[in-house]
Amino acid sequence: MPDLCTTGERLFKELDDYIDSIGAKPDKLISVLQKAQELFGYLSIEVQQHIADALNIPVSQVYGVVTFYNFFSTKPKGKVQIKVCLGTACYVKGGDRVLERFLEELGTKPEEPTKDGQFSVHPVRCLGACSMAPVVLVGEKDFYGRIKPDMVPRIIEKYREVKER
Ligand code: FES
Known part of the structure; x- marks a missing residue:
């Protein structure tokens, strides 16, 4: 059967597997954001919402952390x-x-x-x-x-x- 998974779906799946492996707890937010940025290259609102849902915290909390640390990026960057x-x-x-x-x-x-x-x-x-x-x-x-x-x-x-x- 052909693989119908898009790259984006695969990356979300990989992120979910990572969250499962470290435990979906609010205090893991920084680690999860680092992993997400490594996978996606930057942290779009869609990715931030996904993380908020997975860790059961408000997306505003995720956004607050992303914008506080300058090593996180909300925009795509060049290679x-x-x-x-x-x-x-x-x-x-x-x-x-x-x-x-x-x-x-x-x-x-x-x-x-x-x-x-x-x-x-x-x-x-x-x-x-x-x-x-x-x-x-x-x-x-x-x-x-x-x-x-x-x-x-x-x-x-x-x-x-x-x-x-
Ligand atoms: S001002 Fe220090 S390296 Fe540019």
Whole structure:
């Protein structure tokens, strides 16, 4: 028999299995949200409602936690997330111009994924590397320091998916 499950249904099933495995209790909310974000990439209202129902808590409580912690996201992100520091040290050394160049090259707005879903650009506060200002972090660990706007296209190229010919 063909598998009629959609990807979304499979992800909800996986989330439910996880909730069963740790126990559907309100004090497990953070763990459940982390798992849901790992599975779905972000926490839509539909996912938040599902979690509220599963843990038997109001959706407003779920929403409150999601919006309190900045590692949770309610919007889809690109596969490659580019964080551009706009902390004081980076800002005075041109971080805002670096951010503008990324947005211009990728044809997107802050926090919104590009049309192909490959990238999203996120202005952030101090990344803890002020001596290398202005700083950009690509993904979780690729730091680029002393960035000038004309270096941006080369950085983007490194992370573009290789297109099939
Ligand atoms: S202000 Fe940008 S790394 Fe500190």
